[in-house]
Amino acid sequence: MTLRSGEVAERAGVNLQTLRYYERRGLLAPPLRTLGGHRSYPEDTVQLLRVIKAAQRLGFTLDEVSELIDTRQRGHITPDLRTRAETKILEVQHKIDDLVTIRESLEQVVAAGCTSIDGCTCPQCPIPFVDIAHGDQA
16 A cells, blocks of 8 residues: 555654655655656655654754664664664763753852843852953953
């Protein structure tokens, strides 16, 4: 059984532009065409699209997803999913660390009662931009 573009997109939860973009990127095999010129996809295209979207939600780029799909489909020697996931975990941890630092800095701003990013007059202002805004480069 084959599906038309709209059916694939709807079942996979993507729009038609996404479907066509993934085709252009080589993430999906070119579909067959009906005599009327309509794209005709195998049913497993829906599952592949869901896998691609799930991988993106986990932080993988489309290039990384493409390489992982190539590894599976063509047997190319590239880092496997486990290796990629371990690397992604480190990237996520760095982002978490950065976000914790940002949160702590914002909490300091709130606690100090800062009122302006470039002209704050609170004692011991924690905003690091104040010196730069005033031209005082320490």
